[in-house]
Amino acid sequence: MTTSSNEKKLTQKELNSIFWRTFTTSHAWHFERQQHMAFAFAMIPTIKKLYDNREDRIAAYKRHLEFYNCQTTMQPLIAGISAAMEEENANNEEFDTSSISSMKVALMGPLAGIGDSLIAGTLRIIATGIAAGLCMSGSLAGPLLFLLIYNIPTIALRWFGVKYGYGLGANIIGKISDADVMHKLTTALSIVGLMVIGAMVATNVGLTTPIAFDINGTMFSLQETFDSIFPRLLPVCALGALYALNKKGVPVLTQIIGIMVIGVVAGLLGIFG
Amino acid sequence: MAFQAFLIGLIVFIGKADYFVGTAMLGRPIVLGALVGLALGDTATGTIIGFSLELVFMGMQAIGASIPPDMIVGSVLGTAFAITTGNGIDTAVTIAMPAAVLSAFIVNLFYGVITPIMARSADRFAEDDNDRGITMIFLANGFIFDATFAVIAFVAFMFGGDAVSAFVAAIPTWLTTGIAIATGILPAVGFAQLITMIASKDTAVFLLLGFLLAAYLGVPTLGIVCFALVIVGVLYMAHIFIPKDSQIVAAEVDDDNEF
Numbered sequence: 001m002t003t004s005s006n007e008k009k010l011t012q013k014e015l016n017s018i019f020w021r022t023f024t025t026s027h028a029w030h031f032e033r034q035q036h037m038a039f040a041f042a043m044i045p046t047i048k049k050l051y052d053n054r055e056d057r058i059a060a061y062k063r064h065l066e067f068y069n070c071q072t073t074m075q076p077l078i079a080g081i082s083a084a085m086e087e088e089n090a091n092n093e094e095f096d097t098s099s100i101s102s103m104k105v106a107l108m109g110p111l112a113g114i115g116d117s118l119i120a121g122t123l124r125i126i127a128t129g130i131a132a133g134l135c136m137s138g139s140l141a142g143p144l145l146f147l148l149i150y151n152i153p154t155i156a157l158r159w160f161g162v163k164y165g166y167g168l169g170a171n172i173i174g175k176i177s178d179a180d181v182m183h184k185l186t187t188a189l190s191i192v193g194l195m196v197i198g199a200m201v202a203t204n205v206g207l208t209t210p211i212a213f214d215i216n217g218t219m220f221s222l223q224e225t226f227d228s229i230f231p232r233l234l235p236v237c238a239l240g241a242l243y244a245l246n247k248k249g250v251p252v253l254t255q256i257i258g259i260m261v262i263g264v265v266a267g268l269l270g271i272f273g
Numbered sequence: 274m275a276f277q278a279f280l281i282g283l284i285v286f287i288g289k290a291d292y293f294v295g296t297a298m299l300g301r302p303i304v305l306g307a308l309v310g311l312a313l314g315d316t317a318t319g320t321i322i323g324f325s326l327e328l329v330f331m332g333m334q335a336i337g338a339s340i341p342p343d344m345i346v347g348s349v350l351g352t353a354f355a356i357t358t359g360n361g362i363d364t365a366v367t368i369a370m371p372a373a374v375l376s377a378f379i380v381n382l383f384y385g386v387i388t389p390i391m392a393r394s395a396d397r398f399a400e401d402d403n404d405r406g407i408t409m410i411f412l413a414n415g416f417i418f419d420a421t422f423a424v425i426a427f428v429a430f431m432f433g434g435d436a437v438s439a440f441v442a443a444i445p446t447w448l449t450t451g452i453a454i455a456t457g458i459l460p461a462v463g464f465a466q467l468i469t470m471i472a473s474k475d476t477a478v479f480l481l482l483g484f485l486l487a488a489y490l491g492v493p494t495l496g497i498v499c500f501a502l503v504i505v506g507v508l509y510m511a512h513i514f515i516p517k518d519s520q521i522v523a524a525e526v527d528d529d530n531e532f
Contacts, residue, residue, distance in 0.1 A: 026292035028415035030388035037395050037411040044404045054402050061399035061407060072296040117471045125467060128303060128327060129494035135303060135324035138317030142324065143307040150298050158295070188509075190471045191479045192501040198483025199497040201464050204328050206457030231488045238458050242465035252341065252462060256370070259458050264451030272454045 008050045008090040010083055010166070017045040018079045019162045025072040034069035039079065039104075046083045050090040059097065060086065066101060070108040071115025076158040078107050080165020088169070118186065119157075122193030124150055129196045132204070205235035210273050234272075275431065280312035281353050282427030288345035289419035302326035302348035309352040322352045325362040326369055329456065331463025343380050346422055347373025353430055354437045363453045364441055372429070376422065383418050479504070 021042040028037050040061055047060040070078060082100055089095040127149035135142030211222040226233045245255055266272040284305060291300040298304065306323010310316040330344040351369025358364060391414045398406030472480060479501070486492040486500060 023295035024293050024411075024415075026296055027290075028388060028392070028411050028418070029292065029384065030392060031384045032389040033392065037392060037407070037414065040395070040399070040407055041411045044408065048404065057404075058399060058402050061402070061404070062396070065395055065399055065407075072292075121467050121471050124298065124301075125331075126494075126498060127298075128331070130498065131303065132324065132494060135307075135320055135327075138320045140307055140311075140316055140320060142320060143304045146301075146303050147298060151295075154297075155295070184509075187476065188505045190473075190476050191505055191508075192498060193471055194468070194476055194480040195483030195486070195497050195501040195504075196494060197464050197467055198480040198485075199487035199492070199494055201461065201480075202484045202487035203494075205461045205464070207454070232484070235461065236484070239461045239465055239468075242461050243468055246465050246469040252466065253374070255462050256459065259462065260370075260452065260455045263453070263455030263458065264448060267450040267454050268447055273450060 008087060010046060010049060010087050014046045014049050014083065015080070015162050015166055018042055018083060018166075019076060019159060021045075022075040022079050022158065022162070025070075025075045033065070033067045035075070036065050036068045039068040039075070040064040042075070042079050043082065043086070046086055050086055056090075063097060063101060066104075068104060068108065070112045071119060073119050073154045073157050074108075074111040074115045074161065076161030077165040078104055078111065078161075080162040080167075081107070081169060084166045084169030114186065118189050118193075119154060122189050122196075123153060125193055125200070126196050129200050132200070201235055201239055202232050205232075205238060207234040207238055207272060209234065210270060274434075277313060278427050278431040281309065281349060281430040282423040284308045284312060285346060285349050285426040286419050286423035288349065289422050290416070293415060293419075300345045302330050302344060302352075305345065305349050306352045309349055310356065313353060313356045315356050318356055319352055322355050322362055322365045323348065325456070326351060326365060328460035328463070329366060329369070330373075331460055331467070341377070342370070342373035343376035343422075344369075344373055346376035346426055349426055350429055350433075354434070354441075357434060358438055358441050360441060363449055363456060366456045366459070367441070367444065367449075367452055368437065376425070379421070379425070383421070388414055388418065 021044075022038075024038050024041060025035050026038070029035060043060070043064045047057055047064075051057045051060060064082070081103060085095075085100045085103065089097055089100070127146045130149060131142045131146035133142075134145060208223050209226075213220045213222075230236075242255060263272070287308070288300040288305050291297060302323050303326075304323070306326060307316065307320040310319015310323070313319065326344075326348045330342075330348065347369040348365075350372045351365040351367075354368045355361060355365035391410060394410045395407050398404075398410065468477075468480060482504075483497050483501070486497055492500070
């Protein structure tokens with residue numbers, strides 16, 4: 001055991017560099033080990049601060065060059081926890097370094113799921129929806145508003161990720177798997193997200209039919225009938241059909257090509273348009 | 274022309290390098306379209322087309338390890354050629370889709386072959402306790418990827434203009450009509466993917482609520498968000514956020530049995 005006089009302790013400087021360096025999560029992404037280089041890059045100042053011994057540094061670099069992949073906003077949290085565990089390892093000879101890798105593997109899956117659905121799937125859509133009006137009027141304020149609504153919360157999440165990740169260290173695994181808090185947050189955000197998606201289906205999916213019948217000299221438009229019974233009926237039907245295809249696992253590219261073909265055929269037959 | 278082509282390449286570089294600056298959504302069509310508009314002197318058209326392409330590419334987001342069509346190259350070239358040929362969103366989609374699919378092959382070449390091979394050097398630098406080496410290979414690896422697509426976009430815009438004009442002029446009207454119809458439906462692909470990802474049986478009803486508020490009452494998106502927040506508040510007050518699959522329900526059931 002090392003004595004307290006040469007106990008290794010990370011400072012705000014290393015935590016700040018984790019905060020800044022984790023902005024690069026998906027840079028140099030690849031199929032084999034995905035975000036591994038970005039993770040190692042984020043850990044470099046921490047590793048250099050904690051380990052005086054060359055062999056320890058080499059082991060740490062190799063440890064953080066292992067496979068890693070998670071939603072980008074979640075990396076500060078995982079790197080913060082890693083930093084706390086590396087610190088423990090530097091001061092405690094009994095520490096099993098494989099627990100650092102296990103922690104990363106254990107957290108990246110669930111956190112990626114949360115990040116993908118809440119940030120990529122919900123926050124991004126809300127930002128797009130709110131910016132829609134300004135964008136459609138051709139104003140640059142639209143894209144700017146989109147970027148602000150998306151980035152202010154995610155940058156805050158990154159900051160708190162490093163702070164609490166390091167602060168709570170290994171204990172955070174328990175906090176996160178305490179499903180109740182996470183479930184409430186997920187449900188609340190998915191309600192907001194789904195309502196915005198619903199509204200955007202109504203305003204942004206365009207599908208109408210020009211079909212009209214001549215009944216006793218009076219023109220009878222199918223679209224007007226739809227509109228008076230259930231506005232935006234056809235977009236909802238299209239959405240339902242695509243949702244069913246997704247559930248069956250039909251690839252997106254197939255869906256897109258199918259829509260192109262349907263568009264051409266339906267246009268020629270005068271069904272849609 | 275060369276300067277504009279340089280700017281188009283630069284915009285693709287910015288879009289690709291978004292991965293270096295926090296995946297801040299700089300690579301989304303909603304942002305890239307506006308930038309292309311700025312570069313080509315028609316900001317309003319660029320922004321409008323960019324937003325329309327955003328709807329088309331709505332559900333396309335790198336989730337996990339799945340590689341979607343390259344919406345960055347697709348939307349930049351689509352918007353650029355739609356502006357230079359004086360055509361609208363249908364042209365943008367007609368160009369963006371094939372460009373995005375073709376570009377995705379090059380993306381896969383990097384992700385599957387070039388980048389992993391280069392990444393081996395990082396392992397060697399680690400063996401040597403050379404952190405500068407790891408940093409250098411990491412930075413170079415990603416920026417070579419970004420720059421490759423910038424060059425592709427530069428060349429495509431510089432020399433592809435006439436070809437694209439001829440191509441656009443040669444498109445028969447039945448195809449333009451068909452693509453216009455498809456463009457209307459395409460956003461539903463993205464929405465359907467998002468719904469598959471975030472909806473559950475319990476929350477699906479809120480999708481309908483959002484739809485109805487917009488379709489019948491014409492409530493704008495910000496209004497929808499406000500309504501949603503009120504509903505979340507009401508559910509919270511009523512203690513309805515009870516996870517069906519967790520121990521909490523089990524605990525309550527146990528409580529009921531005891532009393």
